[in-house]
Amino acid sequence: MKISVELTLTPIQDDYEPIIIDFIKALRNSGLRVIENPLSTQVYGEYENVMQILQEEVQTAFEAMDRGLLHMKLIKTDRSKYEPHF
Numbered sequence: 001m002k003i004s005v006e007l008t009l010t011p012i013q014d015d016y017e018p019i020i021i022d023f024i025k026a027l028r029n030s031g032l033r034v035i036e037n038p039l040s041t042q043v044y045g046e047y048e049n050v051m052q053i054l055q056e057e058v059q060t061a062f063e064a065m066d067r068g069l070l071h072m073k074l075i076k077t078d079r080s081k082y083e084p085h086f
Contacts, residue, residue, distance in 0.1 A: 001047045002078040005054070008040045009061060011068040019068075023061045030057070033080050040071075044080040 007027075011019045024041055027034050030053045033044040043050060058070060 001076065003045070003047045003050055004075040004077060004079040005043050005050060006040050006071075006073040006075075007043065007054075008071040009068065010070070011061075011065040013066045013068070016065075016068075019061055019064050022064065023057060026057045026060065027053070035080065042080070044078050 009020055009023050010016075024034075024036060027041060027043055030043075031045075032050060032053060035042045035044075043054075054072075061070075062068065
């Protein structure tokens with residue numbers, strides 16, 4: 001089953017940018033379709049594959065920070081081709 005996931009990683013500490021950059025680079029190198037904007041990163045793919053990659057990469061990001069949070073939205077469909085109709 002195809003899914004779309006919107007992610008916002010927020011390290012709660014000084015020097016937060018390297019953690020976010022490393023997280024996004026890891027997602028880019030994962031083979032998933034990745035679309036970025038200034039507020040979030042979206043990834044698209046097969047459920048099992050996406051969740052396996054996210055499990056590994058979120059753990060790596062969390063281990064690299066003192067405190068932080070991750071907002072994640074899951075949609076059961078591939079929305080990578082979405083274009084507004086207005």
